[in-house]
Amino acid sequence: MRHKYFHFFSIIFLVLTQFAFITALLLEHKNIFTVIFLTTLITTLIIYTYIKFFRIKEVDFEPFYVMIFVIAGALLTNYLHLFTSLNSVLAAALIGTIASFLPNVNKKSQVLQNIPNAMYCSCFVGMSQKHVAIDYSFIIIAGIIAGIFYMFSKNLFHGVGGKLGTLAFGSVVISSLLLLIIS
Structure with missing residues (x-):
């Protein structure tokens, strides 16, 4: 059961990383409403894609070394x-x-x-x-x-x-x- 939490945390990490990257790119536009709208839209699409297409069938890890x-x-x-x-x-x-x-x-x-x-x-x-x-x-x-x-x-x-x-x-x-x- 702990393995699924690690995978869930890894997915959350990737979503947050992509969210931060997209937000940083959009902040260059200086229009806060555009940034909020596009960040929300893109993040929603990323989360939808993860939920729809990425199912964890088996849990496995790389060795510690x-x-x-x-x-x-x-x-x-x-x-x-x-x-x-x-x-x-x-x-x-x-x-x-x-x-x-x-x-x-x-x-x-x-x-x-x-x-x-x-x-x-x-x-x-x-x-x-x-x-x-x-x-x-x-x-x-x-x-x-x-x-x-x-x-x-x-x-x-x-x-x-x-x-x-x-x-x-x-x-x-x-x-x-x-x-x-x-x-």
Whole structure:
């Protein structure tokens, strides 16, 4: 029964992340009535889509050790982005490409099979700009949050694009809010 609560929380997290992103985009219009109307309309459509099309048939989680790969991928991508001549997209592409070849080292190893998606999710966290990710502790916290949601969302949104980016975006938003609250 607890597993269903984790999945429910993951879906709520994704809806709130999309709501925050859409609201931030619409706030650029400066017309509060347009923002309220469009945000309400889009959020209603997103919730309707989730209820109508995404049914959880079985509850399953990624193993706990994927958290290590999520954090490592975020740190490596962030390091390459900030301290080499690679921009954030190329740094993420390099880490994602290297991670995609790791399962070929030992095709029977379940640990190696779980690395590519976990590290690719974290590449989006590592792409954060320096004014957002002020130091490595921010990247580690965002990586932990992304890892938690990555573990809980194993059976969510199969065949839907954007899951890994949305998880990473949400973890960076939550980390930024935590940093704002603490300071």
